[in-house]
Amino acid sequence: MRNNDSAVRARNLRVERGGRSIIDGLDVEVPAGQVVGLLGPSGSGKTTLLRAIVGVQARVGGAVTVLGEPAGAPGLRRRVGYVTQAASVYTDLTVLQNLRYFARLAGLPRAGAEAAVRRAVAAVDLGGHEKQRVGTLSGGERSRVSLAAALVGDPELLVLDEPTVGLDPVLRRDLWAMFRRLAREGRTLLVSSHVMDEATQCDRLLLLRDGSLVADVTPDELLATTGAPDAERAFLALIEQQASPTATGEGTR
Amino acid sequence: MTLALTTTSRVLAQLRFDHRTVALILVLPCLLLGLIAWMFDGTPVLDQFGPMLVGLFPLIVMFLVTSVATLRERQSGTLERLMTTPLRKGEFVAGYALAFAALALLQSLVVVGFALAVGMDVLGPLWLVVVVAMLDAVLGCCLGLAASALARSEFQAVQMMPAVIFPQLITCGLLMPRDQMPEVLEWLSRVFPLTYAVEAMQTLAAGGEWADVQGAVGAIAAFIVGAVALGVATLRRRTA
Numbered sequence: 345m346r347n348n349d350s351a352v353r354a355r356n357l358r359v360e361r362g363g364r365s366i367i368d369g370l371d372v373e374v375p376a377g378q379v380v381g382l383l384g385p386s387g388s389g390k391t392t393l394l395r396a397i398v399g400v401q402a403r404v405g406g407a408v409t410v411l412g413e414p415a416g417a418p419g420l421r422r423r424v425g426y427v428t429q430a431a432s433v434y435t436d437l438t439v440l441q442n443l444r445y446f447a448r449l450a451g452l453p454r455a456g457a458e459a460a461v462r463r464a465v466a467a468v469d470l471g472g473h474e475k476q477r478v479g480t481l482s483g484g485e486r487s488r489v490s491l492a493a494a495l496v497g498d499p500e501l502l503v504l505d506e507p508t509v510g511l512d513p514v515l516r517r518d519l520w521a522m523f524r525r526l527a528r529e530g531r532t533l534l535v536s537s538h539v540m541d542e543a544t545q546c547d548r549l550l551l552l553r554d555g556s557l558v559a560d561v562t563p564d565e566l567l568a569t570t571g572a573p574d575a576e577r578a579f580l581a582l583i584e585q586q587a588s589p590t591a592t593g594e595g596t597r
Numbered sequence: 598m599t600l601a602l603t604t605t606s607r608v609l610a611q612l613r614f615d616h617r618t619v620a621l622i623l624v625l626p627c628l629l630l631g632l633i634a635w636m637f638d639g640t641p642v643l644d645q646f647g648p649m650l651v652g653l654f655p656l657i658v659m660f661l662v663t664s665v666a667t668l669r670e671r672q673s674g675t676l677e678r679l680m681t682t683p684l685r686k687g688e689f690v691a692g693y694a695l696a697f698a699a700l701a702l703l704q705s706l707v708v709v710g711f712a713l714a715v716g717m718d719v720l721g722p723l724w725l726v727v728v729v730a731m732l733d734a735v736l737g738c739c740l741g742l743a744a745s746a747l748a749r750s751e752f753q754a755v756q757m758m759p760a761v762i763f764p765q766l767i768t769c770g771l772l773m774p775r776d777q778m779p780e781v782l783e784w785l786s787r788v789f790p791l792t793y794a795v796e797a798m799q800t801l802a803a804g805g806e807w808a809d810v811q812g813a814v815g816a817i818a819a820f821i822v823g824a825v826a827l828g829v830a831t832l833r834r835r836t837a
Contacts, residue, residue, distance in 0.1 A: 430674050
């Protein structure tokens with residue numbers, strides 16, 4: 345693992361969707377081996393940025409480099425795991441069948457796949473539900489299956505679009521603990537969220553608004569520069585700073 | 598190619614849970630054939646049209662099933678996820694085509710068996726009827742894959758069936774012998790795959806052998822390859 349490198353680097357990223365510019369000239373960097381939070385209100389371009397990074401977004405301008413290769417390069421498909429916002433697994437298959445399929449797609453041989461599936465089930469705490477059809481699970485359980493489907497391939501970079509939506513506080517805490525553990529083991533995680541409280545769990549925060557980067561800071565810096573008591577109010581303070589003409593823009597880019 | 602087979606077994610696993618769809622695929626064509634056999638009891642209509650229907654039903658059913666299944670992948674986000682994995686586009690299409698071909702084989706065996714049971718007489722070799730029926734089903738499946746790329750909603754996907762299949766049904770020679778059609782329509786019928794599906798079955802019903810249908814069978818196979826290529830070409834890793 346090259347911890348001194350960036351896992352993701354976007355230069356002058358521009359994305360148009362439906363004739364509208366969603367992202368216009370974004371420069372952003374995700375350091376390797378860290379949990380990086382991508383925060384911002386809905387409609388700020390978080391999902392579009394993540395889609396550009398995993399290489400499924402059309403009409404992308406500028407340069408996006410992921411693990412040293414251009415985003416979407418065939419060589420990256422084993423190394424990058426992506427979890428979409430809505431649970432993207434097969435509701436008419438069981439948890440095991442889903443995870444086995446994604447394990448095989450990730451290139452694991454049959455024997456290795458079984459072990460990887462067991463690990464992924466344990467990681468998202470779905471033990472006992474293995475033989476259950478995903479369609480019969482609750483919304484929170486489904487999104488955990490979706491997350492597990494990305495974990496089975498043990499990718500170097502995990503791109504997670506709002507993985508904790510609809511989950512209870514205990515489970516959210518456990519998942520964030522797992523994200524931290526994965527980062528300690530050398531993987532990089534880019535996690536979007538609009539729950540500002542989750543910001544404190546990240547090594548670094550990217551704050552996005554209207555397709556531009558409002559801040560690229562550590563959680564401590566965010567609180568220090570804004571003087572706000574929590575991440576939510578710090579974010580609001582940053583946006584107000586930006587809006588006012590006398591803003592110094594300190595701590596922001 | 599292993600990933601194509603992995604995808605095939607995943608699609609088959611999904612079908613195994615869906616008893617109602619499998620029942621519809623296997624029972625519905627038999628029911629319709631049974632109705633015709635009953636209505637035209639004591640006439641040679643079943644012998645004349647039975648083989649054509651044995652070829653047409655699987656094509657239409659598979660077209661619908663495949664276009665809806667692929668659309669479901671697009672809308673559930675699973676296709677987007679698959680496009681971030683090492684699965685190649687060709688492997689995705691091949692995986693689906695193989696899964697539905699297996700189902701198509703089962704369907705054509707059941708339908709041909711049933712048609713014989715209700716008194717259909719085929720003068721040509723029976724195994725060829727099964728082969729052509731299966732190829733028709735695979736063709737329907739591949740056309741469905743290609744058509745689903747044009748559909749953005751379930752409503753549109755379902756409408757693709759009449760849009761793609763009905764013009765072919767009208768000109769394929771089922772309603773009127775092709776040599777009696779206006780010249781332009783006759784030309785048109787030559788570029789439609791269904792024409793060859795019906796032609797092969799008509800020939801077999803009238804006692805044709807392999808040598809008589811190999812041209813039509815070759816045309817069906819070429820259309821299958823073309824439809825698969827179109828299905829792969831219309832699949833996009835990057836979407837807006």
